[in-house]
Amino acid sequence: MVNRQPIDVYAHDIGEEKQASVLSGSASSTEKRLSALFNDYDDPNALRKLAGGIKDHTLHHLDRYLEQTEASLKRNGGHVHFADTADDAREAVLSILKERELTRLTKSKSMASEEIHLNDYLTEQGIEVLESDLGEFIIQLDGDTPSHIVRPIIHKNRREIARSFQRGGIATDYNDDPETITRRARVHLREKYMQAEAVITGGNFISAESGRVVLVTNEGNSRFGMAPSRVHIALVGIEKLVPTDRDLAVFLNLLGRSATGQQLTVYTEFISGPKDEGQPSGPEEMHVVLMNNGRTDVLASNCREILRCIRCSACQNVCPVYRQASGHAYRSPYGGPVGAVLSPILFGDKFPELADLPKASSLCGACNEVCPVDIPIPDLLLRLRDKAKREHIPQPGDLPMAPFATLATSPAIWRTAMTMSKAMNHLPIHVAPVRPLQDWLGQRTLPDWHGGDFRKWLKSRREN
Amino acid sequence: MSRDTIFSKIRSAISELDCKAEHPGFEDDTIVSSSRLGSDSPKAAFKRNFEAVNGRVMNSCDEVVALLHEQGQTHGYCDPELMESVGQRLVDAGLEVETSYDRERYDDYAFGITRATGAIAESGSLILDDAKTSDRLAALSPWVHVAVLRESEILRTIPEALGRLNTSRNIIWATGPSKTADVEGILIEGVHGPGEQIALFVD
Ligand code: SF4
Numbered sequence: 319m320v321n322r323q324p325i326d327v328y329a330h331d332i333g334e335e336k337q338a339s340v341l342s343g344s345a346s347s348t349e350k351r352l353s354a355l356f357n358d359y360d361d362p363n364a365l366r367k368l369a370g371g372i373k374d375h376t377l378h379h380l381d382r383y384l385e386q387t388e389a390s391l392k393r394n395g396g397h398v399h400f401a402d403t404a405d406d407a408r409e410a411v412l413s414i415l416k417e418r419e420l421t422r423l424t425k426s427k428s429m430a431s432e433e434i435h436l437n438d439y440l441t442e443q444g445i446e447v448l449e450s451d452l453g454e455f456i457i458q459l460d461g462d463t464p465s466h467i468v469r470p471i472i473h474k475n476r477r478e479i480a481r482s483f484q485r486g487g488i489a490t491d492y493n494d495d496p497e498t499i500t501r502r503a504r505v506h507l508r509e510k511y512m513q514a515e516a517v518i519t520g521g522n523f524i525s526a527e528s529g530r531v532v533l534v535t536n537e538g539n540s541r542f543g544m545a546p547s548r549v550h551i552a553l554v555g556i557e558k559l560v561p562t563d564r565d566l567a568v569f570l571n572l573l574g575r576s577a578t579g580q581q582l583t584v585y586t587e588f589i590s591g592p593k594d595e596g597q598p599s600g601p602e603e604m605h606v607v608l609m610n611n612g613r614t615d616v617l618a619s620n621c622r623e624i625l626r627c628i629r630c631s632a633c634q635n636v637c638p639v640y641r642q643a644s645g646h647a648y649r650s651p652y653g654g655p656v657g658a659v660l661s662p663i664l665f666g667d668k669f670p671e672l673a674d675l676p677k678a679s680s681l682c683g684a685c686n687e688v689c690p691v692d693i694p695i696p697d698l699l700l701r702l703r704d705k706a707k708r709e710h711i712p713q714p715g716d717l718p719m720a721p722f723a724t725l726a727t728s729p730a731i732w733r734t735a736m737t738m739s740k741a742m743n744h745l746p747i748h749v750a751p752v753r754p755l756q757d758w759l760g761q762r763t764l765p766d767w768h769g770g771d772f773r774k775w776l777k778s779r780r781e782n
Numbered sequence: 783m784s785r786d787t788i789f790s791k792i793r794s795a796i797s798e799l800d801c802k803a804e805h806p807g808f809e810d811d812t813i814v815s816s817s818r819l820g821s822d823s824p825k826a827a828f829k830r831n832f833e834a835v836n837g838r839v840m841n842s843c844d845e846v847v848a849l850l851h852e853q854g855q856t857h858g859y860c861d862p863e864l865m866e867s868v869g870q871r872l873v874d875a876g877l878e879v880e881t882s883y884d885r886e887r888y889d890d891y892a893f894g895i896t897r898a899t900g901a902i903a904e905s906g907s908l909i910l911d912d913a914k915t916s917d918r919l920a921a922l923s924p925w926v927h928v929a930v931l932r933e934s935e936i937l938r939t940i941p942e943a944l945g946r947l948n949t950s951r952n953i954i955w956a957t958g959p960s961k962t963a964d965v966e967g968i969l970i971e972g973v974h975g976p977g978e979q980i981a982l983f984v985d
Contacts, residue, residue, distance in 0.1 A: 358815035371806035378802040400785040538975030591951040614791035
C-alpha cells in the first residue's frame with residue numbers, strides 16, 4: 319500500500335454521506351460569515367487586525383493580566399485554582415466535587431475539557447457528567463468525539479441521530495425530524511438539569527479588569543445548567559483573557575459573526591461570581607480553574623500567534639482540506655487549520671505523531687483571510703514544517719533530496735535531465751516501482767513537463 | 783504549586799520577546815455597526831434587530847394575552863412586582879398566574895414574566911440582570927418568556943451596554959429565542975431556553 323499522509327487516509331475512508339454533511343455544513347457557515355461581516359461593516363479587515371492586536375498585547379503581558387484576573391475573580395467572591403498540567407486540572411475539578419460530595423453534573427460545551435478528557439476521568443471516579451449542548455449530548459450518547467469546534471456533530475445526519483436516540487433510550491421510536499429530535503432532548507435534559515448539583519462550563523473570555531467570565535451559547539444550556547446548580551466550575555485556558563470589559567465589544571462582535579453569521583450569539587452571559595443575594599436560583603459557589611496545559615510552551619514557541627484564537631471555527635469551515643477530511647482526521651479536539659498549528663505544539667510530547675498535520679495544507683491562505691484575530695496560519699504551518707525537518711521527523715511523502723542536489727550542482731547533467739524528462743509526459747510514472755515517488759504522487763498530480771524550455775528561450779534571445 | 787509554575791513559565795516565555803505589543807486602542811465607532819443601528823429611534827432599531835432574530839416586540843398586555851391564547855398556554859409565572867402592571871391583566875383574561883416558582887413543578891409553567899433591565903438597539907438584545915430578575919429559572923424554563931421594560935431603558939450600542947455593566951454577578955444578553963442548528967444546520971428554536979422571546983414595553 320502507498321504510504322499516505324494520515325490525513326489523506328481519513329479523507330479517503332470517510333464515506334460519502336459523512337463527507338457530504340461536512341461539506342455542506344462548512345460551506346453554509348462560510349457564506350453566512352461573509353454576509354454578516356460585510357453587510358454590517360465597511361472594513362471588517364480593520365476589525366480583524368484590531369482584535370489580533372488586542373490579543374497580542376494581552377499575551378505579551380500575560381503575567382500581569384493573569385495576576386489581575388486572579389485578584390478580580392477573588393474580589394467578586396469566586397475561588398481561583400491554577401492548573402499547570404492536564405492532570406492538575408482534572409484533579410482540581412475532582413477535589414472541588416469530592417470535598418462537597420457532589421456526584422451529579424451537567425456540562426456545557428468546553429474545548430478545554432475535551433483537551434483533558436475530563437468526562438472520562440470524572441466518570442471513572444463515579445461522577446455522572448452529562449453534556450448539555452445538543453451536539454455534545456449526541457456525541458456523548460454515541461461515545462464519539464466532536465469533529466468541529468462550533469458544530470460538534472457536523473459529520474452526522476438526522477438519520478444517524480434518530481438511531482442514536484433510540485439506541486440510547488432517549489426515544490422509544492425512530493423519528494428523524496430535527497424539531498422532534500430537539501424537543502426530545504429538551505425534555506430529557508431539563509429533568510437532568512433539575513437534578514444536577516453542579517455545572518461545569520468553559521469560558522469564552524475573562525475580563526481581567528472586572529473578572530467577568532463571558533460565556534456564549536445559542537441553546538441556553540449553560541444558563542440552564544447554572545440556574546438549578548449549587549456549584550459552578552468554569553474551566554478556562556489562561557489565553558482567554560482580555561484586558562477590559564470594553565475590549566469585549568470587539569471580540570463578541572467578531573465571534574458570533576465569524577462562527578455562525580450572527581451578530582451576537584443568542585445568550586451572552588457575564589458571570590462574575592456566585593448568585594446575588596435575594597436570587598432564589600443559581601450557584602452559591604463559583605470556582606474558576608485557570609489551565610495552562612501546554613499554553614506556555616506555545617507562548618515560548620515561534621507560533622505563539624495561535625494563542626490569539628477565539629475558537630470561532632471560520633478557518634475550519636473555509637479549509638479545503640478540512641472539508642474533505644473532516645475534523646477527526648486531525649486526531650485532537652481541534653480540527654482544521656487551527657488544529658494543524660495548535661495540536662502539535664500544545665500537546666508537545668506528541669509532536670512526532672502530529673507533525674504531519676502542518677503538511678496537510680495547500681497554503682492557500684483562506685484560513686488567514688477569515689480569521690477574526692488575524693492569525694497568519696499559513697506562516698505558522700511553514701514554521702512547524704521547518705521544526706519537523708530540523709528535528710528529523712520523517713514524513714510520508716518526503717522525497718530524498720540527494721538526487722536533486724547532484725542534478726542542481728552539475729550543469730551538464732542538469733541539461734541532459736531536462737531534455738530527457740520530456741519523456742515523462744508519455745510514461746506511466748505513477749506506477750513506477752519507486753516507493754518515495756509513489757508516496758509523493760499519491761497526493762499530487764504532476765503537470766506536463768516543460769523542463770529545458772527556459773534554456774531554449776534564453777539561447778534564442780541571445781541569438782537575436 | 784501550579785500557580786508559581788505557570789507564572790514562571792509565562793515570564794520566561796515572554797522574556798524572549800523582542801518587543802511587546804501595545805494595546806492598539808480603538809474608538810467605539812470602529813466596532814459599532816452603523817447599518818444595524820440605522821438612523822431611526824433606538825426603539826425602532828431594537829425592534830428591527832430583535833425581530834430579525836425572531837424575537838417579538840409588544841406594546842400592550844393584550845398582545846401578550848392574544849399570543850398565549852393562540853398558543854394554548856394557560857398557566858405561568860409572574861414576578862410579584864409586575865403583578866399590578868402586567869400579571870393582573872392576564873388573570874383578568876382568564877389565565878392562571880403564580881407569583882412564586884416551584885421548581886418541583888417546572889413543567890407547569892408555560893410562560894414566565896420577569897423584568898429586563900434594558901435592551902441594546904444595535905444588536906436587538908434584552909439585558910437580564912440577576913439583581914432584577916425575580917427568579918432565574920422562571921425566566922428560563924417556560925416556553926414563553928416575557929421580558930418587561932421601558933423604552934427609556936434601551937441603550938444604543940454594544941460598547942455603551944458594556945460600559946454600563948453593573949456589579950450584578952450574572953448578566954445575560956438574550957438576543958432572540960434559544961436556538962440550535964446542530965442537526966444538519968436546520969434552525970430549531972426553543973432548545974433549552976424559551977422558544978418565544980417577547981419584549982414587552984410598559985410606558
Ligand atoms: S484560528 Fe482564527 S479562524 Fe480559526 S478558530 Fe481560531 S480564531 Fe477562528
